[in-house]
Amino acid sequence: MTRVLVYGDSNSWGTPSNGSGVRYDVKTRWPQVIATALGWEVAEENLPGRTTRHDDDMMLGSAMNGLLHLPVALKSQSPVDWLLIMLGTNDFKARFEQDEATIAAGLMALVDCARRVGSGKAGWDDVTPPNVAIIVPPALGKLADDATWERFAEWKGGGAISRRLGDVVRVQAKMRQVPVFDAGFVVRASRADPIHLDARAQRALGQAIAEWLGTL
Structure with missing residues:
Protein backbone atom coordinates (compact mmCIF):
# COMPACT_ATOMS: atom_id res chain seq x y z
CA MET A 1 0.00 0.00 0.00
CA THR A 2 1.23 3.49 -0.83
CA ARG A 3 2.17 5.39 2.32
CA VAL A 4 1.93 9.18 2.40
CA LEU A 5 3.34 11.59 4.97
CA VAL A 6 1.57 14.95 5.12
CA TYR A 7 3.78 17.61 6.71
CA GLY A 8 1.96 20.84 7.41
CA ASP A 9 0.49 23.36 9.82
CA SER A 10 -2.97 24.12 11.18
CA ASN A 11 -4.80 23.81 7.87
CA SER A 12 -3.46 20.27 7.55
CA TRP A 13 -3.96 19.51 11.25
CA GLY A 14 -7.62 20.45 10.92
CA THR A 15 -8.01 23.73 12.77
CA PRO A 16 -11.60 24.91 12.17
CA SER A 17 -12.50 28.33 10.86
CA ASN A 18 -15.26 28.88 13.45
CA GLY A 19 -12.85 29.67 16.29
CA SER A 20 -13.81 26.67 18.42
CA GLY A 21 -10.37 25.09 18.27
CA VAL A 22 -11.97 21.64 18.02
CA ARG A 23 -10.14 19.66 15.34
CA TYR A 24 -12.02 18.56 12.24
CA ASP A 25 -12.75 14.84 12.21
CA VAL A 26 -11.25 12.21 9.93
CA LYS A 27 -14.07 12.54 7.40
CA THR A 28 -13.29 16.23 7.01
CA ARG A 29 -9.51 16.75 7.27
CA TRP A 30 -8.01 16.91 3.79
CA PRO A 31 -5.22 14.38 4.44
CA GLN A 32 -7.76 11.77 5.51
CA VAL A 33 -9.99 12.59 2.54
CA ILE A 34 -7.00 11.60 0.38
CA ALA A 35 -6.66 8.33 2.29
CA THR A 36 -10.30 7.46 1.69
CA ALA A 37 -10.32 8.51 -1.95
CA LEU A 38 -7.15 6.63 -2.96
CA GLY A 39 -7.10 3.81 -0.44
CA TRP A 40 -3.62 4.91 0.65
CA GLU A 41 -2.20 5.02 4.15
CA VAL A 42 -1.76 8.62 5.27
CA ALA A 43 0.36 9.67 8.24
CA GLU A 44 -0.42 13.15 9.56
CA GLU A 45 2.53 15.16 10.95
CA ASN A 46 0.93 18.56 11.24
CA LEU A 47 1.36 21.28 13.84
CA PRO A 48 -0.59 24.54 14.14
CA GLY A 49 1.85 27.43 13.90
CA ARG A 50 4.59 25.50 12.10
CA THR A 51 6.80 27.53 9.77
CA THR A 52 9.03 26.38 6.95
CA ARG A 53 12.26 26.97 8.89
CA HIS A 54 11.82 29.58 11.62
CA ASP A 55 11.71 29.30 15.39
CA ASP A 56 8.79 31.20 16.87
CA ASP A 57 9.32 32.56 20.37
CA MET A 58 5.72 33.77 20.40
CA MET A 59 4.59 30.15 20.37
CA LEU A 60 6.71 27.06 21.09
CA GLY A 61 10.09 28.33 19.95
CA SER A 62 12.11 25.82 17.95
CA ALA A 63 9.20 23.36 17.97
CA MET A 64 7.64 25.51 15.25
CA ASN A 65 10.64 25.11 12.93
CA GLY A 66 9.56 22.79 10.14
CA LEU A 67 13.05 22.25 8.75
CA LEU A 68 14.41 21.29 12.17
CA HIS A 69 11.77 18.64 12.77
CA LEU A 70 11.31 17.16 9.29
CA PRO A 71 14.05 14.52 9.77
CA VAL A 72 12.29 13.34 12.94
CA ALA A 73 8.97 13.09 11.11
CA LEU A 74 10.47 11.17 8.20
CA LYS A 75 12.27 8.72 10.46
CA SER A 76 9.39 8.19 12.86
CA GLN A 77 6.86 7.74 10.06
CA SER A 78 8.98 5.64 7.71
CA PRO A 79 8.49 4.08 5.26
CA VAL A 80 7.33 7.02 3.16
CA ASP A 81 6.40 6.74 -0.51
CA TRP A 82 5.12 10.30 -0.85
CA LEU A 83 5.89 13.37 1.23
CA LEU A 84 3.32 16.15 0.81
CA ILE A 85 4.49 19.49 2.20
CA MET A 86 1.90 22.21 2.82
CA LEU A 87 3.66 24.98 4.71
CA GLY A 88 4.24 28.70 4.27
CA THR A 89 1.13 30.23 5.79
CA ASN A 90 2.74 31.02 9.13
CA ASP A 91 5.73 32.52 7.35
CA PHE A 92 3.36 35.30 6.23
CA LYS A 93 3.36 36.69 9.78
CA ALA A 94 4.99 40.10 9.93
CA ARG A 95 7.44 39.12 12.67
CA PHE A 96 9.33 36.77 10.34
CA GLU A 97 9.98 39.53 7.78
CA GLN A 98 9.67 37.14 4.84
CA ASP A 99 8.64 37.68 1.24
CA GLU A 100 7.46 35.20 -1.37
CA ALA A 101 11.01 34.41 -2.53
CA THR A 102 12.34 33.59 0.94
CA ILE A 103 9.26 31.55 1.80
CA ALA A 104 9.63 29.57 -1.41
CA ALA A 105 13.30 29.04 -0.56
CA GLY A 106 12.20 27.68 2.80
CA PRO A 129 14.56 9.79 -1.46
CA PRO A 130 10.78 9.72 -1.18
CA ASN A 131 8.62 11.27 -3.83
CA VAL A 132 8.04 14.87 -2.74
CA ALA A 133 5.23 17.24 -3.71
CA ILE A 134 4.46 20.75 -2.54
CA ILE A 135 0.98 22.01 -1.79
CA VAL A 136 1.00 25.82 -2.01
CA PRO A 137 -1.35 27.09 0.71
CA PRO A 138 -4.30 29.25 -0.30
CA ALA A 139 -3.86 32.99 -0.02
CA LEU A 140 -4.95 34.71 3.15
CA GLY A 141 -8.53 35.92 3.07
CA LYS A 142 -9.56 39.55 2.57
CA LEU A 143 -9.99 40.08 6.29
CA ALA A 144 -6.20 39.87 6.71
CA ASP A 145 -5.93 43.21 4.86
CA ASP A 146 -8.53 44.89 7.07
CA ALA A 147 -6.92 47.16 9.67
CA THR A 148 -9.91 46.61 11.98
CA TRP A 149 -9.22 42.87 12.22
CA GLU A 150 -7.92 42.05 15.72
CA ARG A 151 -4.88 40.20 14.33
CA PHE A 152 -4.06 42.68 11.58
CA ALA A 153 -0.70 43.76 13.04
CA GLU A 154 0.46 40.14 13.35
CA TRP A 155 -0.30 39.36 9.70
CA LYS A 156 0.28 42.83 8.18
CA GLY A 157 1.43 42.55 4.58
CA GLY A 158 0.89 38.80 4.52
CA GLY A 159 -2.07 38.92 2.17
CA ALA A 160 -0.08 40.38 -0.71
CA ILE A 161 2.80 37.96 -0.16
CA SER A 162 0.42 35.01 -0.04
CA ARG A 163 -1.05 35.93 -3.41
CA ARG A 164 2.39 35.96 -5.03
CA LEU A 165 3.77 32.80 -3.46
CA GLY A 166 2.48 30.23 -5.94
CA ASP A 167 4.26 31.66 -8.97
CA VAL A 168 7.60 31.76 -7.18
CA VAL A 169 7.22 28.24 -5.79
CA ARG A 170 6.48 26.85 -9.22
CA VAL A 171 9.66 28.36 -10.64
CA GLN A 172 11.87 27.09 -7.83
CA ALA A 173 10.22 23.67 -7.70
CA LYS A 174 10.64 23.15 -11.44
CA MET A 175 14.41 23.32 -11.00
CA ARG A 176 14.15 20.44 -8.52
CA GLN A 177 11.59 18.50 -10.56
CA VAL A 178 9.06 18.71 -7.74
CA PRO A 179 5.35 18.68 -8.62
CA VAL A 180 3.30 21.55 -7.23
CA PHE A 181 -0.39 21.77 -6.44
CA ASP A 182 -1.74 25.25 -5.76
CA ALA A 183 -4.52 24.94 -3.19
CA GLY A 184 -5.67 28.45 -4.04
CA PHE A 185 -6.96 27.20 -7.38
CA VAL A 186 -9.46 25.02 -5.51
CA VAL A 187 -10.29 26.64 -2.15
CA ARG A 188 -10.24 29.94 -0.30
CA ALA A 189 -9.81 30.85 3.33
CA SER A 190 -13.00 31.35 5.31
CA ARG A 191 -14.57 34.80 5.31
CA ALA A 192 -14.71 34.78 9.09
CA ASP A 193 -11.14 33.54 9.51
CA PRO A 194 -8.65 34.63 6.82
CA ILE A 195 -6.14 31.96 7.83
CA HIS A 196 -8.15 28.74 7.99
CA LEU A 197 -10.40 26.60 5.81
CA ASP A 198 -13.98 25.70 6.58
CA ALA A 199 -15.13 22.09 6.54
CA ARG A 200 -16.37 22.18 2.97
CA ALA A 201 -13.05 23.57 1.75
CA GLN A 202 -11.14 20.88 3.66
CA ARG A 203 -13.07 18.13 1.91
CA ALA A 204 -12.83 19.80 -1.49
CA LEU A 205 -9.08 20.22 -1.13
CA GLY A 206 -8.58 16.60 -0.18
CA GLN A 207 -10.60 15.36 -3.12
CA ALA A 208 -8.77 17.63 -5.57
CA ILE A 209 -5.33 16.63 -4.30
CA ALA A 210 -6.30 12.95 -4.48
CA GLU A 211 -7.30 13.35 -8.11
CA TRP A 212 -4.06 15.20 -8.84
CA LEU A 213 -1.90 12.57 -7.14
CA GLY A 214 -3.56 9.93 -9.29
CA THR A 215 -2.11 11.62 -12.38
CA LEU A 216 1.51 11.70 -11.17
Whole structure:
Protein backbone atom coordinates (compact mmCIF):
# COMPACT_ATOMS: atom_id res chain seq x y z
CA MET A 1 0.00 0.00 0.00
CA THR A 2 1.23 3.49 -0.83
CA ARG A 3 2.17 5.39 2.32
CA VAL A 4 1.93 9.18 2.40
CA LEU A 5 3.34 11.59 4.97
CA VAL A 6 1.57 14.95 5.12
CA TYR A 7 3.78 17.61 6.71
CA GLY A 8 1.96 20.84 7.41
CA ASP A 9 0.49 23.36 9.82
CA SER A 10 -2.97 24.12 11.18
CA ASN A 11 -4.80 23.81 7.87
CA SER A 12 -3.46 20.27 7.55
CA TRP A 13 -3.96 19.51 11.25
CA GLY A 14 -7.62 20.45 10.92
CA THR A 15 -8.01 23.73 12.77
CA PRO A 16 -11.60 24.91 12.17
CA SER A 17 -12.50 28.33 10.86
CA ASN A 18 -15.26 28.88 13.45
CA GLY A 19 -12.85 29.67 16.29
CA SER A 20 -13.81 26.67 18.42
CA GLY A 21 -10.37 25.09 18.27
CA VAL A 22 -11.97 21.64 18.02
CA ARG A 23 -10.14 19.66 15.34
CA TYR A 24 -12.02 18.56 12.24
CA ASP A 25 -12.75 14.84 12.21
CA VAL A 26 -11.25 12.21 9.93
CA LYS A 27 -14.07 12.54 7.40
CA THR A 28 -13.29 16.23 7.01
CA ARG A 29 -9.51 16.75 7.27
CA TRP A 30 -8.01 16.91 3.79
CA PRO A 31 -5.22 14.38 4.44
CA GLN A 32 -7.76 11.77 5.51
CA VAL A 33 -9.99 12.59 2.54
CA ILE A 34 -7.00 11.60 0.38
CA ALA A 35 -6.66 8.33 2.29
CA THR A 36 -10.30 7.46 1.69
CA ALA A 37 -10.32 8.51 -1.95
CA LEU A 38 -7.15 6.63 -2.96
CA GLY A 39 -7.10 3.81 -0.44
CA TRP A 40 -3.62 4.91 0.65
CA GLU A 41 -2.20 5.02 4.15
CA VAL A 42 -1.76 8.62 5.27
CA ALA A 43 0.36 9.67 8.24
CA GLU A 44 -0.42 13.15 9.56
CA GLU A 45 2.53 15.16 10.95
CA ASN A 46 0.93 18.56 11.24
CA LEU A 47 1.36 21.28 13.84
CA PRO A 48 -0.59 24.54 14.14
CA GLY A 49 1.85 27.43 13.90
CA ARG A 50 4.59 25.50 12.10
CA THR A 51 6.80 27.53 9.77
CA THR A 52 9.03 26.38 6.95
CA ARG A 53 12.26 26.97 8.89
CA HIS A 54 11.82 29.58 11.62
CA ASP A 55 11.71 29.30 15.39
CA ASP A 56 8.79 31.20 16.87
CA ASP A 57 9.32 32.56 20.37
CA MET A 58 5.72 33.77 20.40
CA MET A 59 4.59 30.15 20.37
CA LEU A 60 6.71 27.06 21.09
CA GLY A 61 10.09 28.33 19.95
CA SER A 62 12.11 25.82 17.95
CA ALA A 63 9.20 23.36 17.97
CA MET A 64 7.64 25.51 15.25
CA ASN A 65 10.64 25.11 12.93
CA GLY A 66 9.56 22.79 10.14
CA LEU A 67 13.05 22.25 8.75
CA LEU A 68 14.41 21.29 12.17
CA HIS A 69 11.77 18.64 12.77
CA LEU A 70 11.31 17.16 9.29
CA PRO A 71 14.05 14.52 9.77
CA VAL A 72 12.29 13.34 12.94
CA ALA A 73 8.97 13.09 11.11
CA LEU A 74 10.47 11.17 8.20
CA LYS A 75 12.27 8.72 10.46
CA SER A 76 9.39 8.19 12.86
CA GLN A 77 6.86 7.74 10.06
CA SER A 78 8.98 5.64 7.71
CA PRO A 79 8.49 4.08 5.26
CA VAL A 80 7.33 7.02 3.16
CA ASP A 81 6.40 6.74 -0.51
CA TRP A 82 5.12 10.30 -0.85
CA LEU A 83 5.89 13.37 1.23
CA LEU A 84 3.32 16.15 0.81
CA ILE A 85 4.49 19.49 2.20
CA MET A 86 1.90 22.21 2.82
CA LEU A 87 3.66 24.98 4.71
CA GLY A 88 4.24 28.70 4.27
CA THR A 89 1.13 30.23 5.79
CA ASN A 90 2.74 31.02 9.13
CA ASP A 91 5.73 32.52 7.35
CA PHE A 92 3.36 35.30 6.23
CA LYS A 93 3.36 36.69 9.78
CA ALA A 94 4.99 40.10 9.93
CA ARG A 95 7.44 39.12 12.67
CA PHE A 96 9.33 36.77 10.34
CA GLU A 97 9.98 39.53 7.78
CA GLN A 98 9.67 37.14 4.84
CA ASP A 99 8.64 37.68 1.24
CA GLU A 100 7.46 35.20 -1.37
CA ALA A 101 11.01 34.41 -2.53
CA THR A 102 12.34 33.59 0.94
CA ILE A 103 9.26 31.55 1.80
CA ALA A 104 9.63 29.57 -1.41
CA ALA A 105 13.30 29.04 -0.56
CA GLY A 106 12.20 27.68 2.80
CA LEU A 107 10.00 25.16 1.04
CA MET A 108 12.89 24.14 -1.21
CA ALA A 109 15.06 23.65 1.89
CA LEU A 110 12.46 21.17 3.11
CA VAL A 111 12.58 19.33 -0.22
CA ASP A 112 16.37 19.14 -0.06
CA CYS A 113 16.22 17.91 3.54
CA ALA A 114 13.78 15.14 2.67
CA ARG A 115 15.98 13.97 -0.15
CA ARG A 116 18.98 13.79 2.19
CA VAL A 117 17.18 11.96 4.97
CA GLY A 118 15.42 9.47 2.69
CA SER A 119 12.26 7.44 2.81
CA GLY A 120 13.10 4.36 4.83
CA LYS A 121 11.29 2.16 2.29
CA ALA A 122 14.02 -0.49 2.26
CA GLY A 123 14.56 -0.27 6.01
CA TRP A 124 14.70 2.41 8.67
CA ASP A 125 18.13 3.67 7.58
CA ASP A 126 17.38 3.66 3.84
CA VAL A 127 18.26 7.06 2.36
CA THR A 128 16.50 6.53 -0.97
CA PRO A 129 14.56 9.79 -1.46
CA PRO A 130 10.78 9.72 -1.18
CA ASN A 131 8.62 11.27 -3.83
CA VAL A 132 8.04 14.87 -2.74
CA ALA A 133 5.23 17.24 -3.71
CA ILE A 134 4.46 20.75 -2.54
CA ILE A 135 0.98 22.01 -1.79
CA VAL A 136 1.00 25.82 -2.01
CA PRO A 137 -1.35 27.09 0.71
CA PRO A 138 -4.30 29.25 -0.30
CA ALA A 139 -3.86 32.99 -0.02
CA LEU A 140 -4.95 34.71 3.15
CA GLY A 141 -8.53 35.92 3.07
CA LYS A 142 -9.56 39.55 2.57
CA LEU A 143 -9.99 40.08 6.29
CA ALA A 144 -6.20 39.87 6.71
CA ASP A 145 -5.93 43.21 4.86
CA ASP A 146 -8.53 44.89 7.07
CA ALA A 147 -6.92 47.16 9.67
CA THR A 148 -9.91 46.61 11.98
CA TRP A 149 -9.22 42.87 12.22
CA GLU A 150 -7.92 42.05 15.72
CA ARG A 151 -4.88 40.20 14.33
CA PHE A 152 -4.06 42.68 11.58
CA ALA A 153 -0.70 43.76 13.04
CA GLU A 154 0.46 40.14 13.35
CA TRP A 155 -0.30 39.36 9.70
CA LYS A 156 0.28 42.83 8.18
CA GLY A 157 1.43 42.55 4.58
CA GLY A 158 0.89 38.80 4.52
CA GLY A 159 -2.07 38.92 2.17
CA ALA A 160 -0.08 40.38 -0.71
CA ILE A 161 2.80 37.96 -0.16
CA SER A 162 0.42 35.01 -0.04
CA ARG A 163 -1.05 35.93 -3.41
CA ARG A 164 2.39 35.96 -5.03
CA LEU A 165 3.77 32.80 -3.46
CA GLY A 166 2.48 30.23 -5.94
CA ASP A 167 4.26 31.66 -8.97
CA VAL A 168 7.60 31.76 -7.18
CA VAL A 169 7.22 28.24 -5.79
CA ARG A 170 6.48 26.85 -9.22
CA VAL A 171 9.66 28.36 -10.64
CA GLN A 172 11.87 27.09 -7.83
CA ALA A 173 10.22 23.67 -7.70
CA LYS A 174 10.64 23.15 -11.44
CA MET A 175 14.41 23.32 -11.00
CA ARG A 176 14.15 20.44 -8.52
CA GLN A 177 11.59 18.50 -10.56
CA VAL A 178 9.06 18.71 -7.74
CA PRO A 179 5.35 18.68 -8.62
CA VAL A 180 3.30 21.55 -7.23
CA PHE A 181 -0.39 21.77 -6.44
CA ASP A 182 -1.74 25.25 -5.76
CA ALA A 183 -4.52 24.94 -3.19
CA GLY A 184 -5.67 28.45 -4.04
CA PHE A 185 -6.96 27.20 -7.38
CA VAL A 186 -9.46 25.02 -5.51
CA VAL A 187 -10.29 26.64 -2.15
CA ARG A 188 -10.24 29.94 -0.30
CA ALA A 189 -9.81 30.85 3.33
CA SER A 190 -13.00 31.35 5.31
CA ARG A 191 -14.57 34.80 5.31
CA ALA A 192 -14.71 34.78 9.09
CA ASP A 193 -11.14 33.54 9.51
CA PRO A 194 -8.65 34.63 6.82
CA ILE A 195 -6.14 31.96 7.83
CA HIS A 196 -8.15 28.74 7.99
CA LEU A 197 -10.40 26.60 5.81
CA ASP A 198 -13.98 25.70 6.58
CA ALA A 199 -15.13 22.09 6.54
CA ARG A 200 -16.37 22.18 2.97
CA ALA A 201 -13.05 23.57 1.75
CA GLN A 202 -11.14 20.88 3.66
CA ARG A 203 -13.07 18.13 1.91
CA ALA A 204 -12.83 19.80 -1.49
CA LEU A 205 -9.08 20.22 -1.13
CA GLY A 206 -8.58 16.60 -0.18
CA GLN A 207 -10.60 15.36 -3.12
CA ALA A 208 -8.77 17.63 -5.57
CA ILE A 209 -5.33 16.63 -4.30
CA ALA A 210 -6.30 12.95 -4.48
CA GLU A 211 -7.30 13.35 -8.11
CA TRP A 212 -4.06 15.20 -8.84
CA LEU A 213 -1.90 12.57 -7.14
CA GLY A 214 -3.56 9.93 -9.29
CA THR A 215 -2.11 11.62 -12.38
CA LEU A 216 1.51 11.70 -11.17
